[in-house]
Amino acid sequence: MENIEIIDLWKSYDKKLEENLTLNRQLSLEITKMKAATLIKSMKPIKIFTLFTGILWVGVGIMIVANLFMHAYSEISHFFLYSAAFQLLITAIALVIYIYQLVLIQQVDISESVISAQLRLSSLRSSTLWAARILLLQLPLWTTFYLSVHLLQNGNTALLVINAILTLVLTFAALWLFVNIKYENREKKWFKMIFQGKEWDPVIKSMELYRDIEEYKN
């Protein structure tokens, strides 16, 4: 089929639409009366639950840890105190990045040119991976919070050595994941294992689109 035939085909389609397509004016009018859904209302319940649990965890955690720092610093294990403080700090940073990104997505002007709006949206959605990378940095802290000077001096040496190895392995894993969680590795088995499922599909697709747009501009 030649170009001219394809265009003629499309024109007949247009003509048919012109003759037979009707707009439900009443429904359109009702849409103009609708109020914008808040950021919270536009989110899936599981995401709202996760977000609120995260905020609660960080909020309550900061209150407890700050209290311990101020009133029981000399009595409480510093391993616990610093592990908890770093864990809360990392979770708080990830939460702030995630919420900031959600707010920015809502503010994107959808009447901008396609490349400009989609570049902004896909880059923001892709940045969800940043929250995941940062969250994974807390891995080794889960092997240190229960330690104490007393345990180090009197504990079972074999168990302490195993714990130290575990801390080192998790530190390495956290740093390695922080560096390697990126679009270029999306086809790797480990990447797919971590980021599989419906929740991550939009993020991965956004990363693909981001690449497509970058190519498209040239």
Added chain:
Amino acid sequence: MDQEEIFLSVLEKHKGILYKVSNSYCKNSEDRKDLVQEMVYQLWRSFDNYNEQYKYSTWIYRVAINVAISYYRKENSRKVVSSPFSKSLLNFSDTPSVEEEIPGLKQLELFIFELKELDKALILLYLDEKSYREMADIMGITETNVATKISRIKNSLKQKFSKTKY
């Protein structure tokens, strides 16, 4: 005429754009209904900021394509509008369907559907005989770039058609 009336008359005049864009990006009829509602909602939201420097069709294409590309990437249950309606905004009164009446249309729609999102947008504009200037304005790329890409997509469509009976 108040804002709503002006908006509705613009929508009425360009409803075909919404139909064609939604049809090219979304195959499921239920999802398509939601997609059109979201397009209309986003158009209304940006209506106050409509830039008169551009034609209404340019603005509608921009919003419709942006919503269509973003739409499928969201989680299924996430809607921007707070209470989407069950009725359809656009109704096609003709039976049998337009695809059955126009030979080759179904095939063309399928080939368009198979294109990447940005190519899909560009070919829709080309088929609607938009000027290179307007296509460049809608897409946000240069006219030269539009010409190069259109030529590539046209060739790909021609090749696909050559493998069918059309």
